[in-house]
Amino acid sequence: MLALADEIPNYQALGLSPGVGWMFLAAVTCLTLFFLAHRDSWRKFWLRLDDPRPMAAMRIVFGFCALCNVNGLWELFEYLFMDEGIFPTDVAQHYRARGQFVGFGEGLAASESWGFYDWGGFVEWLKGPNWSPLLFNSSPTFFWTYLAIFEVVMVAFILGFQTKWIKWVAWFLYMGIILRNTLFWEATENVYRVFFFYLLLSRCGEAWSIDNWLRCRRLRKQGRLSEPGKPETGDGAGAIVEVGGEQKVYEPIYRPIPAWPRMMVVLNVAALYCATGTLKNGPVWNAGDAFYYAFNLDHFYRLPTQTLSAIFGTTFFRLNTWITHAWEAFFPVLVLSLVLRWHRREKIPRLEGKRLWLARLGLGGFVAWFYAIILYSYPVHYKPGKQGFSIFGLVHFPPEQALQAVQWTVGLLIPVAAVLVVLGYRWLSKRQDTPREQRGRLPGFDLDWVCRWLMGRRVWLVLGLIFHGHLILMMNIGWFSPGLLACYFAFLNGEELSFMLAKIGQGINRLLRIPMPAHVMKGEPFPPADRRLAAIDRQGKPKTQPGLNQVQPWIIPFTALALMIVAVVRRVQSDPDMWAELGRITSRGGVELSAVLMHQDKVVEPLWFVFMVLIIGLIVARARLNGLGFNPYFAPVIVVTAWGGSYLTQYKGLSMAVTVLVVAVITVLGSRVKLGAADEKAEAEEVAKLRPGKGERWAYGPLGRVIVVCVTVFHIAAVAYTQLPDKYSWSFRREIDETFKDWLQTTESTQGWGMFAPNPPRRNVFLRVLVTDADGEIYDLNTDVYACFAPDATQDVCDAVYPIPWVWYTRQRKINRRIAGSEGGKGSWYQKWHARYVCRRWELDRGHLPQKVELYKVTYPIRSPKEAFGNPYDPAEQYNKKGSSNKLFSVECAKEQFGRMPNEYRRRHGLEELSEEEDQKLYWNKNRCKNWEQQLIDKARKRGEEVDVLDPKFNVCAGGEPAEVTRARKLAEKDAKAAEE
Incomplete structure (x- = not known):
């Protein structure tokens, strides 16, 4: 509800922002308490071992789609990624990584060398986050060499050759291409940036790869491979047997890998759909007309859809819109169903005593605080419609009573819904524990059935396949849908994938007579690895996992929570006052404020407290390996020390690094408690209950588990923050952004999923480029679909800009919309550089410079669904009847920087060079x-x-x-x- 879009600053919302921030902190704290109560389940969920085949399948399909996504830009390679395109190299540096290149010489002037001025300049570049090599050199020769290397590396990544390091090279090269220029970006780039990172974190080369094939081949020669059909070796799942008094290890075909990267994929897919669903809150989506307008955008449909729209626009299309909207917004219930089924399958004991009440307090408090946020802030965001407010069309309230009616409706609905959910879950859970013969009617209806069907994969993933398949067939939106569908493999387990592939293989053999492996023909896929196997060293010997029976003391996670609360409070208390911002504003006008007014205390950054938590966890885990425990009385000392150190940082300028060091020393002193045999035995018995499965080992040792837990919690918090609606929460939004910004930008995990939100476009928008030649004649470059709608349009023009059917996707249409200002950023700063590029390109193709280049925004409205019902319209007729055009930008080529080709480009093409003075005038001196x-x-x-x-x-x-x-x-x-x- 708080995602409703506003067009102008809401000053009432700004006034409520501080209160919302503190309630939000309280809600997050309660949610943390809930997970602390369930920390055993948390450890098992994130730190267990997993079948490698889902991530291997994702590596193959996702990698192939990523490669195709780049190759699909082939016709725009020069325009986007070379120095002869829209952005010369130094301009690309300025717009894409200005802060990184402040200490880099462009070599444009005779007196200035090319390269970093000093070591400090190199350090500034090293800070990132854009390390694209194409920002140093984007000449055609360098780019084509770079692209060839990228193609080879991506193929190696897809095939799984040297995956352990090749995946990092592939990611770096991929980002190097797309980060050089973001003009062509759409939601597709977000998909590949975000989910590529999870593949890096996973051991995705442990299955269906050249690496694993070579490994199995080597082990088979050594007689150390567990093979199907040989029970004495473990039937492919691995085994340790006694041979001659010694243990012999038969390694599994697919070695298990850590599960947490796959779970991150699952959570981020759910966040993606939920975010885009909640952001689609405009009247067009609510009315059910979004599909109609999306299918009538001339830039997207493969075949004209006006006839279909006239038949189904007010019926079937509306049903599709509502189903899709609900499916996206409520997609996280699928994740909930997966967790609930996993929880019961693992037979995790129910909480009791204090932990049960802590979980109840945490979850109840989380719901209550968000309930309070809605009641507190929703009135200033609600705008009653002209018709007022109605409840399912049964009860109507006039506009003056609409807000009060909404408040009462929401105020009653949320508590009632929360109670019904709790009661329903308890009833279904109790019913599942009851024998089927005692259930009465509908004996199969229980919690498991609800999780498998109403909330399960067979419904929600199938709806996703239908939705994305519909987009692929009906609309040409590039590699967005295939890339996102590749992430669906993370929702399946390895045995399910192998079974499906075996059935596909059998069908191919039956239809095409192509030979298949024996296990495929038998329908017996390879089993997953036995996760009870001990870890295996490089010599093929079993080894005991250090810290297998070790767990962090309860006081440590509570200390971490206390430190995070202190971090937030101290960040708020040390926030710069208004004079800091006023000083920045007045300095731009050449006015300097008094030094007394400008003085600011040092800001306490929350990231220092994050480092404290990580260091505390590592020190305590290391001490436990040495048989030492942690004295709980040191926990408040640590918190007070962190608080006091932050005060010294704020007022005395003490570095927070000193406070972190002092906290580390205190933690070491507190971790000197010698545990007795009884304590160690009690801990071992407790940990045995926490293990990921009967006899299973963890994915990491104690230190690795601490690092992974910290990384997952921090990353989940960072991504969750990006998906929260802004709603003028200026009092805390910037501070949160500063905390997570570097991590999100470095890992390329910044994301926004507002596709067609809050409403889809209801007008078709095109870009027209007119060139006035040296002789005064005006040429229309026919750069967009409008050219085919002109009365005198030829077939050649239509084939170029409006092919029917439209098979091959081009980003040119996206670029045109962005330059024309129909996308974010209004396109104004792109316009001058696009016009300058047209000047240079004209000079290269024609041998002379044109007088000027003009850009026009061409648009026409899409007929409403009611108008089109039973009366399909012709796009060309609609354009000629209601189209409009307005001038966006104009340049005189001879007077513009980079308005003509500099000598560097002229030498490449054998053109006559300019004088040195004329050449220098073309460049942009950024001082x-x-x-x-x-x-x-x-x-x-x-x-x-x-x-x-x-x-x-x-x-x-x-x-x-x-x-x-x-x-x-x-x-x-x-x-x-x-x-x-």
Whole structure:
């Protein structure tokens, strides 16, 4: 409900923002308490071993789709990724990684060299997050070489060759391409950026790969492979047998891998669908007309859909819209069903005593606080419609009573729904524990049936297959749907995948007579590895996993929670006051405020507390390996020390690194408790209940488990934050963004899923480019679909811009919409660079420079579903009747920077070169050299050093000097001259 979109700042919402922030903190704290009560389940869910085949299948299909996604840009390679395209290399540096290249010389002027000015400049680039090699060199030769390497590496990744390191190279090269220019980006890029990272975290090469084939081949030769049909070796699942008094290990065909990366894929897919579903809250979606408008966008449909729309636009299309909207918004129930079934399948004991009440307090508090947030803030976001508010069309309220009616409806609905959910879950759970013969009617109806059907994969994933299949067949939106469908493999287990592939193989053999392996013909896929097997060392000997019977003391996670609360409170208390922002604003106008007003205490960054939690966990885990326990009385000392250290940081300038070090020392001192035999035995018995399965081992040792838990919690929090609606929560939104920004940008996990949200477009938008040649003749470049709608359009023009059926996807239409301003950012800053590119391209193709280039936005409205019902419209007729055009931008090529080809490009094509003066005028001087030297001077002053601006250490480049250096130099020269006289 809070995702409803506003168009102008809501000052009432801004006023409520601080209160919402504190209630949100309370809700998150309660949710954390719930998971702490269920920490045994948490450990089992994230830290267990898993079958590698789902992630292997995702690697193959997702990698192939990612490769096709890049190759699908082939016609735009020059335009997007080469220096002769829309952005020359130095311009791409400025727009895509400005902060990283502040200390990098462009080599544009004769006096300036190309490269980093000094070590500090290299460090700034190293900070990231855009490390694309194409930002250093994007000449055609370099790009084609880069692309060839990328193709080879991606094929190796898909085939699973040297996967352990090749996946990182593939990811780096892939990001190097798409991060060079984001003009063509759509939701497709978000899919491949976000989910590629999870493949990096997984051991996706342990199945269906060249690596595993070579491994099995080697083990078979050594007689150490567990093979199907040989029970003495474990039938492919692995075994350890006694041979001559020694243990012999038969390794499984598919070695188990950590489960947590696959679970991250599952959670992020659910977050994707839920976010896009809740953001689609506009009247077009509510009315059920979204499918109609989406299918009538001329940039998307493969075949004209106007006839279908006239028949089904107000019936079947509306049903599709409502089903799709509900399916997306409620997709997380699938994850809930998977967790509930897993919980019961693993026979995890129910909570009792204090842990049960802690879980109830946590979950109840979480619901109650979010309930309070809605009641507190919803009134300032609600805008009653002209018709007021009605409840299912049965009870109607006029506009003046609409808000009160909504408040009462929501106020009663949420508590009633929460109670019904709890009672329903208890009844279904109790019914499942009851023998079937005692259940009475519908004996099969229980919690498991609800989780398998109403909330299960066979419904929600099949709906996803239908939805995405519909998009693939009816609309041309590129590789978005195939890439997202590749992530569906994470929802299946390895045996299910192998069974499906065996059936497919049998069908291929039966129809095409293609030979298949024996196990496929028998319908007996290879089994998963026996997770009870001990870990195996490099010599093929079993080894005991260190810390197998070790668990963190209860006080540690509560200490971590307390530190996180302290982190939030201290960040709020040390937040800069209004004078900091006023100072930045006035400085742009050349007005400097008083130093007293501008003084700010040091901000306490929450990330330091995150480091504390990680270090505490590692120290305690390491101490437990040595048989030492943690004294719980040290926990409050740690929290108070962290709080006090943050005060010293804020007011005295003490580095938070010192506080982290002190906390580490206190933790070491607190981890010196010698455990007795009785304590160790009691812990071992407790841990035996927490193990991921009977006799199974963990995916990592104690230190690895601490790191993985910290990474998963931090990443889940970061991604969850990105999916929360902003709703003018300015009092805390920026602070949260600063905490997670570096992690999300470095891992390329920033994401937004507002596709067709809050409403789909209801107008078709095109881009027209007009070129006035040197002789004054005007040419229309026919760059978009509108050209085929013109009365004098030829078939050749239509085949170029409006092919029917439209098979091969092109991003040119997306680029046109973005430049025309119908996408985010209004497209204004793209327009001048696109026009300049047209100037240069015209000069290259025609041999002379045109006078000017003009860009126009061309649009026409899509007929409403009611108007189109039973009366299909012709797009060309609608365009010619109701189309409009307005001028966006105009450039005179000869007067523009990069308005013509510089000599570097001319030499490549054998064109006559310009004079050196004309060539230099084409380049954009961004004054990087003098800005970098000024930055060095400012940093020295900030460190409290006595600064002499004429000191040679500040003269690191030859491309200009700061204004104060010029003044000081002239004054020094004047004084020297006066002294001579």
